[in-house]
Amino acid sequence: MSSKYSLKNRVANWVRLGISYIILAIVAAIAVFPIYYIIITSVNPIPTLASITLRSLLPEKPSLEAYYYILFKEPFLLWLRNSLILAAGTIAITVIVAFITGGAALSRFNVPGKTTLMVTIYVMTFFPFAATALPLYLMFASLGMLRGWSTYVGLILAYSGGTSIFSSYLVKVFLDRIPKDYEEAALIDGLTRPGGAFFRILLPMAKPIIAFVALLAFMGAYTDYALANAFITQGSMWTLTLGMYYLAFVNRATLYNVLAAFSVLMGIPIFAIFIAFQKYLVQIYAMGGVKA
């Protein structure tokens, strides 16, 4: 015991802890900085990127002018509505598809060749979205359906295809941890209606993974620019990401603090959800072992 409290050890401990705290502080500062920067810019009366100085990182006269401008002078609310419609559709399809395929088929059917199937699904997630979205795009384009609401049907199907294959894999990994005994016990107890075990037993226990898959589907639609850019041809159908791209890269007259306010309004709700459920989200990500 005496050696543990020797002077040499105590100095070594201080050095180790000191270096640890310094590294953590620096990395935390870098991690937080861009978000801090954009929030501060959004409440600063800064018209262009040029007028941002290091001093403006501590604003003297904060104002909500930029928020007023983005909310009422730009079609932010229309874009938000469009994004939410797409997200809602994607969530609905993804949850159903992921649960049926991942839950029932991959986790509960013991069919021969299941290993091969799992590997195939895993490999199919490697396929670039630019190619898998092509058939839907061409189908809708050739039928003249890239106009009006049918555009969104095409987009929702394209998003769902991408998110559900990954989600069904996650659901499978999650449900594998729930022993089959529960459903067997239910059968013995007389729950014999077809689908009874599925709806009464498996579904309630899978609530956490359903919530996670819904979040994943939401993010897929809400933060997609690439497919929306390809599918959407009318200005009134634009989503938040298209609007942001336009304001940031196309329209040279955009005020920088307005773009910042846009970023904050679009990003902070997601940010808040993530931070609030971080423990739980990190757990599922660690379980799935796939980054998204």
Next chain:
Amino acid sequence: MDPPLQKLDRVFIQYLYLLPPIIAIALFLFLYPVAYAVYISFTNFDLYHLFYYTFVGLRIYQEILTSNTFYTLLLNTVIWTVGSLVPMVVTGFILALILNQRDIKGRNVFFTLLLVPWAFPAYISLVIWYGMWNYEYGIVNKFLGLFGIPPINWLTFTNTAWAALILTNLWLSFPYYTAVFLSSLQSIPSELYDIAVVDGANAWHRFRYITLPPLMRSAIAFVSVGGFVFTWNNFYPIYILTGGGPGISTDILIVYTYQEAFSYGYYNIAAAYSVISTIILTIMAILMLRVGRVLEVIT
């Protein structure tokens, strides 16, 4: 029929009615798009041959594989993937080790702060970073100015563009690796370390024989393969920050594929690029999975 088999059958039958929708979904959402892409890569189907296209065999593949563009893109994709992944995994691992020390105070606060880049939607962060890398007005150059470093035209030259891309990507992704590594470090029972101390093991030995083995076996290999695939197909950083420029010197396969399909209407070329990219990626992933013995986890 013996009882166990009967029991198994009853659970199976409970789900049998789901079989038709499963097959329909698998065909329409998963298999059809991939099969279609493979099919048109063997034709001359593009914006200019929308209705009268013919089968051209391997011609598109031959054109791609004999072009310099393809090898530039492939090299860039490897630079992008490996160049991003190595710093991400190393940073994530070191931060996880730091946070896992038992006498660190405020672990939860630090951890939450480190998660910030992951929690904010990447698309928006990239638009913000685009402004921060700006030559004349960007905040990065202004910070460098504090140390007397003259402004750098980050996104206009190939080397600095790569540096900016990889640093941005590191910022975006290190929290994921930190979180996953930390969660597997915390699953190691602390009693093991106590016993090792009693047995006289020094810090290096504890790291080498207790900390590292479970991580090496699963976490590092697992997330590295997942991260490799994700980064290989990561579209937005390059599309938003450099658009593949200058020229195609920072362009990667996925960005080029997207541009071919949706900017120029060469659907068949885009499809062929996707097939080639997927084959290369699959071979690499399977090699890594074999080495890391990850297949047991996913199946």
